[in-house]
Amino acid sequence: MTGDGIAMAYRAGAPLMDMEMVQYHPTCLVETGILITEGARGEGAHLLNANGERFMEKSAPNKMELASRDVVSRAEQIEINEGRGVGPNKAGIFLDVTVVPRKRTLEALREIVNLGRDFAGVDITREPIMIRPGQHYIMGGVKTDVDGRTPIEGLYAAGEVACVSVHGGNRLGANSLLDTLIFGRRSGEHAAARAASMGMPSVDANAALREDAARIDAIVARPRDGRRVSEIKTELGETMNRHAAVFRDEEGLHSALETIGRLREEADRAWIDDRGTVFNQDVLGAIELGYMVDCAEATVVAALERKESRGAQFRTDYPERNDAEWLKHIDITRGADGAPEVGYSPVTITQWQPEERKY
Amino acid sequence: MAEAHDRPPEQFTLKLRRYDPESGDAPYWDEHTVELEPHRSVLEAILQARDRFDGSIGIRCSCRQAICGSCGVRVNGEPSLACHTHLDAAKAGAENGVIEIEPMGNMPVIKDLIVDMDAVHWKKIQRVTPWLLAKQPVPEREYLVSKESMVDVTQTMACIQCGACVSDCLAMEVDPGFIGPAALAKAYRFVGDPRDDEQFERLNDLAQDPQGIFDCTHCFKCVQACPKDVNPMGQIMRLRRIATSDQHIVDQNNGERHEAAIVGLIRNYGLLHEAELIPRSYGGNSWFAKFTPAAGKELLSSLPVIVRGVLRGKLNPKIAIFGHKIPSADLKAVQAIYDKIESRPERYELNLYIVGEDEEPAPVAAAVGVGPGGEAADASTSTEGSDEQ
Numbered sequence: 001m002t003g004d005g006i007a008m009a010y011r012a013g014a015p016l017m018d019m020e021m022v023q024y025h026p027t028c029l030v031e032t033g034i035l036i037t038e039g040a041r042g043e044g045a046h047l048l049n050a051n052g053e054r055f056m057e058k059s060a061p062n063k064m065e066l067a068s069r070d071v072v073s074r075a076e077q078i079e080i081n082e083g084r085g086v087g088p089n090k091a092g093i094f095l096d097v098t099v100v101p102r103k104r105t106l107e108a109l110r111e112i113v114n115l116g117r118d119f120a121g122v123d124i125t126r127e128p129i130m131i132r133p134g135q136h137y138i139m140g141g142v143k144t145d146v147d148g149r150t151p152i153e154g155l156y157a158a159g160e161v162a163c164v165s166v167h168g169g170n171r172l173g174a175n176s177l178l179d180t181l182i183f184g185r186r187s188g189e190h191a192a193a194r195a196a197s198m199g200m201p202s203v204d205a206n207a208a209l210r211e212d213a214a215r216i217d218a219i220v221a222r223p224r225d226g227r228r229v230s231e232i233k234t235e236l237g238e239t240m241n242r243h244a245a246v247f248r249d250e251e252g253l254h255s256a257l258e259t260i261g262r263l264r265e266e267a268d269r270a271w272i273d274d275r276g277t278v279f280n281q282d283v284l285g286a287i288e289l290g291y292m293v294d295c296a297e298a299t300v301v302a303a304l305e306r307k308e309s310r311g312a313q314f315r316t317d318y319p320e321r322n323d324a325e326w327l328k329h330i331d332i333t334r335g336a337d338g339a340p341e342v343g344y345s346p347v348t349i350t351q352w353q354p355e356e357r358k359y
Numbered sequence: 360m361a362e363a364h365d366r367p368p369e370q371f372t373l374k375l376r377r378y379d380p381e382s383g384d385a386p387y388w389d390e391h392t393v394e395l396e397p398h399r400s401v402l403e404a405i406l407q408a409r410d411r412f413d414g415s416i417g418i419r420c421s422c423r424q425a426i427c428g429s430c431g432v433r434v435n436g437e438p439s440l441a442c443h444t445h446l447d448a449a450k451a452g453a454e455n456g457v458i459e460i461e462p463m464g465n466m467p468v469i470k471d472l473i474v475d476m477d478a479v480h481w482k483k484i485q486r487v488t489p490w491l492l493a494k495q496p497v498p499e500r501e502y503l504v505s506k507e508s509m510v511d512v513t514q515t516m517a518c519i520q521c522g523a524c525v526s527d528c529l530a531m532e533v534d535p536g537f538i539g540p541a542a543l544a545k546a547y548r549f550v551g552d553p554r555d556d557e558q559f560e561r562l563n564d565l566a567q568d569p570q571g572i573f574d575c576t577h578c579f580k581c582v583q584a585c586p587k588d589v590n591p592m593g594q595i596m597r598l599r600r601i602a603t604s605d606q607h608i609v610d611q612n613n614g615e616r617h618e619a620a621i622v623g624l625i626r627n628y629g630l631l632h633e634a635e636l637i638p639r640s641y642g643g644n645s646w647f648a649k650f651t652p653a654a655g656k657e658l659l660s661s662l663p664v665i666v667r668g669v670l671r672g673k674l675n676p677k678i679a680i681f682g683h684k685i686p687s688a689d690l691k692a693v694q695a696i697y698d699k700i701e702s703r704p705e706r707y708e709l710n711l712y713i714v715g716e717d718e719e720p721a722p723v724a725a726a727v728g729v730g731p732g733g734e735a736a737d738a739s740t741s742t743e744g745s746d747e748q
Contacts, residue, residue: 228414230414278379279470281414
């Protein structure tokens with residue numbers, strides 16, 4: 001994922017909301033990050049540490065493995081951080097599907113039987129498989145209303161790009177369908193009605209094309225004195241995984257922000273090999289890298305700003321939830337100088353009063 | 360079935376088929392050596408080469424876990440998903456240990472490993488009306504179907520549109536207009552859906568089209584190529600069985616009559632009686648078929664092929680004309696199989712995709728069920744029959 005839509009709207013001046021709320025899925029393969037469905041735990045699979053303990057007893061004795069994603073991801077990360085992880089670098093946790101009857105696993109979890117076999121070399125019906133938390137979904141995005149309208153006249157957003165804020169700080173499984181099916185439809189209908197009710201705007205399409213062509217030409221013409229796109233991309237990913245993942249603190253986030261600033265400069269000069277005009281994925285990679293840097297920056301700035309723990313955001317230096325000060329959204333807008341500016345907007349509370357989740 | 364994933368990185372040499380449409384040059388080979396653990400995928404190796412050595416290497420990819428279908432390529436000549444092919448396996452299957460990676464076949468190459476899926480694959484998918492034409496009225500809430508119906512179409516739903524089957528379809532190589540394995544498997548997705556209102560119309564359309572269901576030559580290439588076990592050829596055969604046996608569609612391509620002729624001849628002679636096949640396929644399922652004008656015309660036009668067959672020793676004139684003689688006990692055994700199958704109230708359809716594994720399969724059932732594709736028709740009676748009935 002490269003966050004193209006979010007970054008494009010951000011550059012056009014649209015505010016981003018809840019960008020600090022990044023969901024980590026508890027069960028991704030250690031090596032590749034491939035997702036192992038929640039269905040595995042739904043069918044009764046256990047999570048075990050190096051001592052063979054079902055460590056979820058400590059953080060969610062009633063829900064155990066079925067606790068929400070943020071809770072399970074944090075519990076796993078604690079086991080790994082405290083040296084009770086499994087595998088070569090103790091960087092994993094065992095997901096034990098063997099407790100589910102084999103026939104049931106083959107029927108209901110066939111896709112992950114195949115994933116385990118092909119991508120981890122494990123027959124999950126016979127032995128546990130090594131997993132870890134992995135970045136999965138972002139609750140934040142381009143701020144919209146329930147019709148997909150952003151504060152910029154005529155700009156709509158829907159899907160994971162958008163933040164309608166129906167998920168709060170922590171989306172539940174399968175609820176991303178709301179983004180696509182419900183708000184995708186609403187946005188489409190609203191945008192279509194709006195378009196039908198207005199005249200054709202006068203836009204110089206050729207000027208826009210010339211601008212984009214010039215931008216692409218400039219990327220292609222970059223001298224080979226900087227870094228490769230792939231190197232910067234890797235460092236950006238490593239930085240975010242280290243400092244802006246399941247657990248965050250001020251020091252780490254500051255260091256991430258510094259690194260992102262340097263990477264932004266390097267990204268602007270990153271050189272590519274492909275000089276062609278047909279299916280040039282190299283130039284695409286350079287453009288996407290710029291979008292990724294924007295998204296990473298907005299996420300880190302928002303995570304630094306929110307000095308409390310709520311939903312997917314957990315600050316080890318502010319481990320408590322603080323409704324008095326932080327029951328509000330953080331909006332990030334791109335300032336005139338290109339730097340992110342922080343703002344706030346109120347939380348819309350309807351039928352249910354927000355309360356702390358306890359297991 | 361699982362293999363060790365704890366071996367250290369090794370060097371692998373890739374030979375990539377490159378093509379730059381803007382250079383005016385012919386395609387060429389480009390070699391790169393990468394270092395990765397042997398269980399990592401061919402896709403990861405290509406991406407490493409792209410990241411480290413040459414950012415201009417073109418390949419589509421997205422999920423890297425065999426669910427998006429973007430990275431279809433040929434590895435050592437065989438169509439596969441690059442992300443679904445382990446490096447050690449690819450190296451073992453390579454000449455001189457150099458892994459050869461080429462774009463898929465039957466589709467024009469846009470650049471390097473990227474082929475034009477729109478020009479071929481997606482056009483064919485569009486051809487089969489790939490959406491539900493629901494029976495009316497549509498229920499207000501969920502439209503429930505039986506578990507049996509769901510299981511029946513699940514295999515075709517496993518298709519990820521990677522194009523591997525299209526790449527190596529031999530019929531399409533000869534007749535590029537053939538609707539082809541992926542699109543016909545998709546057609547079964549809706550023909551087999553009890554909510555669809557146009558089963559007959561769909562089947563009639565695909566049967567009457569000269570490049571439809573009767574254009575497949577049963578070569579099994581698509582079955583072998585599919586990384587998701589969709590068994591496209593099996594779906595085409597199901598379409599044929601429903602079109603002919605259930606909907607009694609007699610098509611202008613003589614597909615239905617050809618099938619009836621083969622079935623009838625083997626019942627009567629125990630083996631195929633070649634000289635009778637063309638007359639009966641065109642003139643009707645009787646000995647007198649050869650005297651009909653349609654059969655005469657077809658026999659005449661096939662004469663050069665028949666003569667070439669005889670000259671090259673592919674056809675023994677005596678056996679071809681008088682038919683094979685097999686011992687009467689064997690003939691009775693063949694006919695007993697016919698009687699048994701035809702006496703069943705319902706046709707068994709094989710679906711090893713879902714019913715493939717029992718708790719601990721009995722040795723006999725396993726031997727039949729897990730056999731190569733050719734044995735599949737028999738397996739339906741032993742494995743699925745016992746489980747689903």
